[in-house]
Amino acid sequence: MTAMKCEKIFYENKHNHERELSKKTFLKKATAVATGTLAVGVLRGGRNKPVLLQDRITAIINARIFNGDRVIDDTTVLIKGESIQAVGGEVPAGATVIDGHGATLMPGLIDSHMHTDLEGLRDALLFGVTTELEMNGHWTPKKRKKIAERRDIADLRSPGMGLTPPGGHPTEYMSSSNNLLIRLFYRYPTVSTPEEAVKFVDKQIAQGADYIKIFIEDGTCIGFPGLPVLNDETLNAAVKEAHRKGKMAIAHVTTAKGGRRAIAAGVDGLAHIFFDSQPTPKFLDATASSGAFVIPTLVTISSAVGNNASALAADKRVSSRLSQKWLDSLSRSMNVYPQGKLEDAYAGVMALHKAGVDILAGCDVSEPIPSLGGLAHGASLHQELQLLVAAGLTPIEALQAATSTPARRFALTDRGRVAPGARADLLLVDGDPTTNISDTLSIRAVWRQGVQLKK
Numbered sequence: 001m002t003a004m005k006c007e008k009i010f011y012e013n014k015h016n017h018e019r020e021l022s023k024k025t026f027l028k029k030a031t032a033v034a035t036g037t038l039a040v041g042v043l044r045g046g047r048n049k050p051v052l053l054q055d056r057i058t059a060i061i062n063a064r065i066f067n068g069d070r071v072i073d074d075t076t077v078l079i080k081g082e083s084i085q086a087v088g089g090e091v092p093a094g095a096t097v098i099d100g101h102g103a104t105l106m107p108g109l110i111d112s113h114m115h116t117d118l119e120g121l122r123d124a125l126l127f128g129v130t131t132e133l134e135m136n137g138h139w140t141p142k143k144r145k146k147i148a149e150r151r152d153i154a155d156l157r158s159p160g161m162g163l164t165p166p167g168g169h170p171t172e173y174m175s176s177s178n179n180l181l182i183r184l185f186y187r188y189p190t191v192s193t194p195e196e197a198v199k200f201v202d203k204q205i206a207q208g209a210d211y212i213k214i215f216i217e218d219g220t221c222i223g224f225p226g227l228p229v230l231n232d233e234t235l236n237a238a239v240k241e242a243h244r245k246g247k248m249a250i251a252h253v254t255t256a257k258g259g260r261r262a263i264a265a266g267v268d269g270l271a272h273i274f275f276d277s278q279p280t281p282k283f284l285d286a287t288a289s290s291g292a293f294v295i296p297t298l299v300t301i302s303s304a305v306g307n308n309a310s311a312l313a314a315d316k317r318v319s320s321r322l323s324q325k326w327l328d329s330l331s332r333s334m335n336v337y338p339q340g341k342l343e344d345a346y347a348g349v350m351a352l353h354k355a356g357v358d359i360l361a362g363c364d365v366s367e368p369i370p371s372l373g374g375l376a377h378g379a380s381l382h383q384e385l386q387l388l389v390a391a392g393l394t395p396i397e398a399l400q401a402a403t404s405t406p407a408r409r410f411a412l413t414d415r416g417r418v419a420p421g422a423r424a425d426l427l428l429v430d431g432d433p434t435t436n437i438s439d440t441l442s443i444r445a446v447w448r449q450g451v452q453l454k455k
């Protein structure tokens with residue numbers, strides 16, 4: 001759950017040293033696998049003439065193309081430098097040709113809800129997730145810049161830290177931590193008044209937040225009933241300040257009451273669909289007319305009601321790309337709301353979809369610790385697509401939820417589609433995910449900004 005970011009902080013503090021060491025190893029490996037930095041790399045061209053990477057052309061031919069919206073008639077895409085140069089047309093002489101026969105080319109996937117680190121961003125890209133929308137986490141501008149420059153990990157957007165009152169979600173994870181230091185000394189930043197909310201929002205934006213995240217969580221559905229929640233005045237002030245600064249406000253909710261409060265406050269999106277009940281007609285009307293989107297995170301709800309993801313972990317297309325700790329994590333479940341029914345969330349997704357509400361795919365993965373089981377970076381987004389189809393979306397609608405729809409809603413105007421001029425963030429998979437959604441996992445190749453990820 002969104003909640004779990006705090007566990008991430010606790011985990012990060014606890015394992016900081018370990019993480020630094022593994023970061024060094026990771027960076028070494030990453031340097032070895034990355035194809036190169038576009039600005040400085042050169043290849044040898046015909047007659048041994050150097051070809052700048054930004055001039056190199058790759059042609060993917062004979063592929064079915066899902067352009068982020070629909071399947072198109074063209075079967076050729078030209079990549080030049082970091083962008084898509086053309087869709088359809090002739091293959092120029094000297095291009096590197098990749099035969100996509102039997103495969104489908106689509107935009108790199110966008111995960112609209114997770115909590116990550118560099119290792120998570122790397123795993124995401126291995127699964128063709130080229131952009132990750134963090135939903136609560138501290139990233140310095142320096143780190144963000146480095147991520148933007150790399151080609152071997154997913155790109156990132158972030159809200160900075162989310163707003164919550166003293167003792168509110170996700171601080172319960174700290175106060176119940178086994179780590180005495182965290183329990184006694186870690187203080188999650190909180191807000192108590194509208195004035196504090198305004199300052200908090202301004203601070204996140206000053207530090208580079210792309211949108212604002214607000215927690216509305218009373219603990220009912222996450223195993224901590226009775227948590228304090230922001231009052232209406234503070235909630236409204238936070239949303240208003242985000243909007244005044246030109247940023248979206250996105251609310252974490254897991255109950256119908258939280259959903260109603262969030263929509264009434266004018267948020268731009270819900271980071272979960274609530275799962276204590278199905279949406280009422282009144283809620284559907286209010287949400288549709290507000291224009292808010294919903295990121296259901298069905299995989300997290302599935303874990304919350306007690307389902308593990310062992311079947312996903314057993315899939316060779318997944319196990320070949322994940323470390324054992326993440327495969328173990330997939331095999332567990334949170335089981336914090338066993339009385340809940342995944343079918344209620346399915347029905348909610350379909351009711352919202354039919355009411356015209358944009359549905360965005362996100363998985364809410366964070367750390368591979370027992371209380372956050374059932375999820376893994378990258379892999380769980382593919383499972384989210386499968387669950388969206390199980391709920392009743394068509395495979396094409398599910399794919400839109402991970403490509404063109406989040407690109408439109410988060411103003412990522414340079415990606416989320418296969419079109420001339422768009423970033424060459426691409427995913428080539430065997431088969432046809434537009435009719436069989438699980439084919440998204442049959443990954444043949446991934447490109448971030450025109451650079452193909454080495455296997």
Ligand SMILES: [Zn+2]
Pocket residue numbers: 001002003004005113114115135364
């Ligand atoms: Zn989350």
